[in-house]
Amino acid sequence: MTVPHYSDLWRGIALAAPDRPAIVTRDDRLTWAEFAQESGAFARHLTEVTGLRPQEAVALLLYNRPEHLTVMWGCLAVGVAPVAINYRYRASEVRALLIDSDARVLVVPTSLGAIAAEAAEGLDIELVTVDDGGDELPGATRYADIVAAGGELPASAPPGADLRLYTGGTTGAPKAVVWDLDTLLAARRQSTWGLIGVTPPESLEDAVAIAVDPSTPRVTTLPLSPLLHGTAQSTTMGTLALGGTIALLPRPSLDVDAAYRLAMDVKATRLIVAGDAVALPLVEVAEREAGLPHVDSILSSGMRFSDDVKRRLHALGDLQIVDLLAASEGGPFAFGITRHADDLPARFVLTPDAVLLNDDLEEITIEPGALGLLAYRGILPRGYYRDPEKTAQTFREIRGHRYVIPGDWARARGDGTIELLGRLAAVVNTGGEKVFPAEVEEVLLAHPDVDDAVVFGLPDRRFGEVVSAMIAPAGGAEVDVPALLAFVDERLAGYKKPRHVFVRPSLERSPTGKVVLEKVKADATAELERRAAHGAAAVGSAR
Incomplete structure (x- = not known):
């Protein structure tokens, strides 16, 4: 198979179906021809005005605007790496990723101009502003002027370019995963x-x-x-x-x-x-x-x-x-x-390139009850940008195959499906028994009075750690915690049952559904200290 490049494929579609709608909003509409024209204008600006070369980077501090797509295509067309940065970040966080990604250009809406200016201060970065009603940024290049100047997409994108996708940084500073654009569409x-x-x-x-x-x-x-x-x-x-x-x-x-x-x-x-x-x-x-x-x-x-x-x-x-x-x-x-x-x-069905590995990192037969590390050996990224050590830890060369092993454990059901158990780092080791939080969370969420749940370990003198849970009631329900634990006890081994339960109106998940576990644990620890001071029982009650 000759793997198409995204930019070349999109260009072919724009030529073959120019009047089709490509991007629509409540107030605007770009046909495929107009999509190509805007992207071509940005591509020309990068190469002829800014002087970017293939494998250099453009950062996008944009929410879901059409310019997010036109800028990305312009980058892909000339081999420049687009790097999307979370628009909820503060200036210091944006600055850290601008430096980490070696970005030469930052595209930002005018409403975030002050953050962009602070983030880019002292850095050799061109600021390009997209008008969304905010004040214009002095010295910045206006995206509308770039489009007005025009330009054409190249006939084909250069080989060897990449796309950099920053991870969320839940286990440390965000890192950019580098995907090879020559194989990305095949992946x-x-x-x-x-x-x-x-x-x-x-x-x-x-x-x-x-x-x-x-x-x-x-x-x-x-x-x-x-x-x-x-x-x-x-x-x-x-x-x-x-x-x-x-x-x-x-x-x-x-x-x-x-x-x-x-x-x-x-x-x-x-x-x-x-x-x-x-x-x-x-x-x-x-x-x-x-x-x-x-x-x-x-x-x-x-x-x-x-x-x-x-x-x-x-x-x-x-x-x-x-x-x-x-x-x-x-x-x-x-x-x-x-x-x-x-x-x-x-139920999750494994893809053909997904496997389970044992503790010796050997592929195991997917038999009922088989427990292993989830791994993938299909088309993979090059690794993490400028981080060979972390790349070597996550992307492993094992017996002639290259695997990505994020660290999730799974149990095979024997019918091609798996039960996802979570990261080993999140496993609660209680008295030598390993408890996977996802398994306990699934049971808690099956109770009609529970809307949300997160399970974690808290220190314990005797067992090292004990299973603990923070839950949010469903629809304002009054949670009977002892009854909830009896419900869990009927479905899981005793050592998997939460020793401590904390009830909150909400777990305050982020817009992407994540819970800040450090905050949850700190909240739970503080409540345990209050309970101890008042001689309260170990198990929490609704409040």
Whole structure:
């Protein structure tokens, strides 16, 4: 197979179907021809004005605006690495990533101009501003002027370029995963063509033909999670590879009502969510409105996506829910696909390139009950940008194969599906017994009075650590903690039952569904100290 390059494929689609809508918002619309023209103008500016060379970097401090996509394409077309930075970061955090990524250009909306200016102070970086109503930044280059100056996309993108995707930094400073653009589209062939039931193409010409073929399903994707995240980015790029349309809500925070109206107006066929954090408010809006009549697929990855929310989504229309198990560093490891409520509970099916490894890092047979480290040996990134040590730790050369091993443990069910158990670093070692938090969380979440839960270890004099849980009640319910623990006791071994339970109105998950575990543990420890001071029991009660 001759692997197409994203930029070359998009250029072929723009030439073959110039009047198709490529990007739509409530107030604007770019055809594929206009998409190519804007991207070409930015590509010309990078090479002829700024003087960037292949493998240098442009940072994007942008929310889900059309410019996020035009800037990215302009970068890919000339071999410059696009680097998306979280627009919620403070100036010091932005500055750290500008330095880490060696960025030469920073593209930013005028509303974030002050943060950009502070972050770039003293650095040799060109600031490019996109007008979103904020004050213009003195000395910055206006994106509108770049577009007005015009320019053309090159006939083909240079080889050897990369795309850098920053991880979230939950275990330390964020690191950029470096993906080779010469093979990236091949790595995503299943999530691009496979999801719509089309055989992946063998050449660039075949890929263009599939995209413009009237019989190919027309995909209109609305990413409800930020484009800087891997799932939204890859699915958006995949939609464009199919000649589809991207619908965007260009706001720095999610307005679910506005997103629903946009989905209805543009007849969005695919939604990208971040588990329950986005899907739950969406389903609540859709239930009181007109459902999701045009949506045929909903995608999420790496976040808690409960069966209850999936069941409610399935009740709204004939749609497929794809829960991906993937990482910035590689995958997908497994798909949890449901087509109707009868398919629930969702089970993750391993992909052909995913394996389980034992403690000696040997591949094991996927027999019922087999426990191992989840690994992937398909097309992989080059590693982490400028971090050979971390690259060597995560991307392992073992007996002639290169694997990515993020650190997740899984148990095989024997039917091709797995039960994800979580990171070894998160395992609670209580009296020599290992407890995987995900296993306990699943049982807690099965109780009707529990809306959210996180399980972790707390220090214990006798056992080293004890299993602990912080939960949020469902719908304001009064949680009977002893009854909840009895519920757990019926389903799990005694040593897996939480010794301490803490009840909070909310776990204060981030917009992407993450919990700050350090904060949770500090909160729990403080409550234990208060209980000890008042002679309270070890087990918490609702409050």
